Amino acid sequence: MILVIDIGNTSIKLAAVEDYKIISHHRTTQQNFIEDCTSLLNQFKQIKNAAFCQVGKFDQRLYNQLQNLVTIFKIGNTIKLPFKNLYQSTTLGNDRLALVAGAISKTKYDKGALIIDAGTCVTYDYIDPSLNYHGGAISPGLRLRYESLHNFTANLPLLTAQTIESFIGDSTQSSIHSGVINGLTQEIEGCIRQYRKKNKGIQIFITGGDAQLLSTQLKSRFFATPFLMLIGIYHLYQFNKNL
Incomplete structure (x- = not known):
């Protein structure tokens, strides 16, 4: 199970995902981001990794704080693609x-x-x-x-x-x-x-x-x-x- 994070233009979505199934998900804001991530990680203590996809603006300080909670895989133009x-x-x-x-x-x-x-x-x-x-x-x-x-x-x-x-x-x-x-x-x-x-x-x-x-x-x-x-x-x- 991993934490999946989608930073969109209008909202931020968090989800616990395992074997391509959404186990838990909800929307959050930058103001509540770390608090909500921490809550989800406390709920699913087996999560050690996060997959992070950003399109909208996001405070770099929050990203740095997230790094203290999980190991982050960040989607960008250097990753390998299945197509x-x-x-x-x-x-x-x-x-x-x-x-x-x-x-x-x-x-x-x-x-x-x-x-x-x-x-x-x-x-x-x-x-x-x-x-x-x-x-x-x-x-x-x-x-x-x-x-x-x-x-x-x-x-x-x-x-x-x-x-x-x-x-x-x-x-x-x-x-x-x-x-x-x-x-x-x-x-x-x-x-x-x-x-x-x-x-x-x-x-x-x-x-x-x-x-x-x-x-x-x-x-x-x-x-x-x-x-x-x-x-x-x-x-x-x-x-x-x-x-």
């Missing part, structure tokens, strides 16, 4: 590496996968049946779309995401919801169709903070995997540990 990375940029996010690794741990190798992470941004990541990672796309997430409409117009209100019953908005509020929710849903459906033309047997994974809401609007077949990032971080740890 061939064909991405042409060196700025590929650690979160996308972890998501692809998580999908690989759940995918039949002759299928390939499209991983859709619906968070602050919506990322699309494609890995072919030969485990070649090609990249994908990055798009604004739901919150960014709502905020853009509010921040860059004079009169549109800032709304919170919710499911829609009809794509025809009959008020300003319902029109915004339709434009944002239906717009992103149609984007995702269109991307899925594009990738299925390229690979008919592809497996689709949807994860991230807005995945549950969007899943209710989507018609395509997919695997809803809320812990894909945590499992991917764990898989990268196991892959490098066994080299």
Whole structure:
């Protein structure tokens, strides 16, 4: 069992993971980070190692304190990957590496996968049946779309995401919801169709903070995997540990 830590753009997630199973998990903040890590380590005293994935900002002092509690495996561009990375940029996010690794741990190798992470941004990541990672796309997430409409117009209100019953908005509020929710849903459906033309047997994974809401609007077949990032971080740890 190890401690898995995901430092995202909007939240920090902690999990005790063993044999690819999430034993315990919860969200925390930088203010409560060390306290919550210590509590989890006291609960599972067999944990001696942590796998650490950072995308958002994180206080280096907290990382230093964490080093006093566990041995840390940190995801970065120097680790070994369980796939061939064909991405042409060196700025590929650690979160996308972890998501692809998580999908690989759940995918039949002759299928390939499209991983859709619906968070602050919506990322699309494609890995072919030969485990070649090609990249994908990055798009604004739901919150960014709502905020853009509010921040860059004079009169549109800032709304919170919710499911829609009809794509025809009959008020300003319902029109915004339709434009944002239906717009992103149609984007995702269109991307899925594009990738299925390229690979008919592809497996689709949807994860991230807005995945549950969007899943209710989507018609395509997919695997809803809320812990894909945590499992991917764990898989990268196991892959490098066994080299």
